[in-house]
Amino acid sequence: MTSLFLTCDEVRELTGIKTGKFGKRREELQAAALRTMKIPFYVNAAGRPIVSRAVIEGGSQHNTEAARPKWEPACAHG
Numbered sequence: 001m002t003s004l005f006l007t008c009d010e011v012r013e014l015t016g017i018k019t020g021k022f023g024k025r026r027e028e029l030q031a032a033a034l035r036t037m038k039i040p041f042y043v044n045a046a047g048r049p050i051v052s053r054a055v056i057e058g059g060s061q062h063n064t065e066a067a068r069p070k071w072e073p074a075c076a077h078g
Helices: 008-015 026-036
Strands: none
Touching: 008 026
């Protein structure tokens, strides 16, 4: 059975970050990389970034930007 979330190894491969550096933990650097890639994630109690597998595999329920209607002014353009 496939897990609902990416494994530690999958997050490591996705972000390309295997170790901490510059005084930051690996998890902090991975979270920063996920933000840069605009991949939604949660941080668990251990400080590890948790990525839903559906986000990576193309699950539409996680694409909130596309589902959100764009704002348009009520006035008519003339």
